[in-house]
Amino acid sequence: MRGKRERMAVGVWTESSRPLQLAELAELAETTVEAVRQYCEMGLLGEEGRRGSFGEGTLFLVRRIEQLRVEYGMPPPGAGLVLDLTARIEELEQELRSLREAMGR
């Protein structure tokens, strides 16, 4: 049986990139520390959720989860699934593009 796919880190860069602590992450994502803790426990934030120090990619994920939750009424596990599938589509698009390039040579 296929195991659960490990969430891929979203590559995000800002000029002020630095590790974020839990409270700071929650503030920037306009949510509560409790909500972020819950997302960590649910495994929605991948490896960084276990370490407790977060990068820009996790901020991106939390803001997307919040957006799907608040604006579309989606429960966090559903939001996690949507984000997983969106990330997977992006990966496949990149792979397809790269294969087309390699085949067209």
Add this chain to the structure above:
Amino acid sequence: MTEYKDYYEILGVTRTATPEEIRSAFRKKAREYHPDVAKDKVQGAEKFKEVNEAYEVLSDPAKRAKYDQMGREVPGQGFGWPSGPGGAGAPDMEEFHFGGTGYSDFFEHLFGGIGGSGGFRGPSGRRMARRGSDIEGDLMVTLEEALRGATREVTLQRGEGKTETYRVKIPSGVREGQRIRLPGKGESGRSGGGSGDLYLRVRLARHPDLRVEGSDLFADLEVAPWEAVLGASVAVPTLEGMVMLKVPAGSTAGQKLRLRGQGLPREDGSRGDLYALLEIAVPPEVSPGEKELWEKLARESRWRPGGRS
């Protein structure tokens, strides 16, 4: 008003062109307008991006079919046009237009949406204090920019016609799909809420001679049969110009020759490698004298490929 882009005309191919013809036309045009070789750097860079955009659409069967289906209608005026990012169908959503991203308004109208320009934006209009939504757009980055890093001016025209210009720093080593966050440059907040962020998703422009795999680059290198047998020094394109590569005697087709440290930057600060993929090209025509030499070689050589007798 959004201007119609004739991608076939941009690449100089007919509407019935095959994928091979499109690729060949792209490589020719991309070499001509490549910012490193174009006489007018600024105009060259614009044309290079336009050619890349055309190739991105015409080299992807799904995008090409969608483009062909739309015909020559002007976005927003013709039947069947999708709305722009955050456009029609969601009257409470603000519309945004990007400039300076390397993609035209036309492209954004046709291929924008989730995962593309204007991506993740939800319905708004709630009365409570709420931070504005994030805005997403695509940013075309050349391999040279990904290597050295760059600063670009990106404009964002908001619904009410206000245009803002941002200087976007593209970090050295940026990868396909990576996002650059501009804090507070997204949609304005409501009832005292803060502004959202602007995310620009990096799309690496295709290079006429190099392909990207992670931090490594690949170039096709055609050599003559005698160069493969005897060895030779052959010019290979890199992001920093042509370099001479020694092809060892006895090289075979499909062999990868590595140019260490000529790839894109890695996270640890080192650089990936550039691989030259050997192809053995055969002369399309031979003179009588050459034919005589080949015939002599055929008689003299006892070697048969695959050990056949």
